[in-house]
Amino acid sequence: MTSSESRDLNMVSMLWAGPELAPDIAGLHAGLFDEPWDATAIAKLLEHPGATTLIAKAGFPKASVGFVMGQIAADDAEVLSMGVTKEWQANGLAKKLMEGLERALKRSGVKRLFLEVAEDNPSALAVYKTRGFAEITRRKAYYARTGGTAVDAIVMSKNL
Numbered sequence: 001m002t003s004s005e006s007r008d009l010n011m012v013s014m015l016w017a018g019p020e021l022a023p024d025i026a027g028l029h030a031g032l033f034d035e036p037w038d039a040t041a042i043a044k045l046l047e048h049p050g051a052t053t054l055i056a057k058a059g060f061p062k063a064s065v066g067f068v069m070g071q072i073a074a075d076d077a078e079v080l081s082m083g084v085t086k087e088w089q090a091n092g093l094a095k096k097l098m099e100g101l102e103r104a105l106k107r108s109g110v111k112r113l114f115l116e117v118a119e120d121n122p123s124a125l126a127v128y129k130t131r132g133f134a135e136i137t138r139r140k141a142y143y144a145r146t147g148g149t150a151v152d153a154i155v156m157s158k159n160l
């Protein structure tokens, strides 16, 4: 099998994640973010009644390769976090995860989806813009970066 075949999106399974998959998401999170969330904190989020989280699995044996965590609050919902392993990045997996999340949220009656993204995260911004999110405001100097610089958080939303 070639490396491109091994990253065929048709070979990816999408599962709805409950608290039992918190360790998988924590493992992915730790490899992708400077400030990882631990499995206990993730399990707590997944226990919430409005938790709507998709996890992507691929390979033989199946391994977790991506996730998107959403949280419903009445008519609105928020994307809490999203990540795709480095090996799987730039194959359209994040866009596919977002599409699945949005469809489920819409079916649950959610009207508007919100998220926050750092202005220095071009791949996440590309995913959100492709999915039709638009900037509504900015939180100035919200994220601290090593070396003492700070970057804005861009708050985006999309009507579902």
Ligand SMILES: CC(C)(COP(=O)(O)OP(=O)(O)OC[C@H]1O[C@@H](n2cnc3c(N)ncnc32)[C@H](O)[C@@H]1OP(=O)(O)O)[C@@H](O)C(=O)NCCC(=O)NCCS
Residues within 6 Å of the ligand: 032, 033, 081, 082, 083, 084, 085, 088, 089, 090, 091, 092, 093, 094, 095, 096, 116, 117, 118, 121, 122, 123, 124, 126, 127, 130
């Ligand atoms: C952000 C992330 C989830 C994207 O996952 P992914 O599966 O690679 O995303 P996709 O393949 O669906 O789309 C990536 C898009 O970013 C674009 N992109 C990648 N690097 C880029 C760069 N340096 N500049 C501009 N666009 C870039 C790709 O071209 C693609 O857009 P396109 O299909 O319109 O061309 C992944 O990079 C990740 O896990 N990053 C670390 C965690 C993170 O930052 N999460 C988001 C927090 S808000």
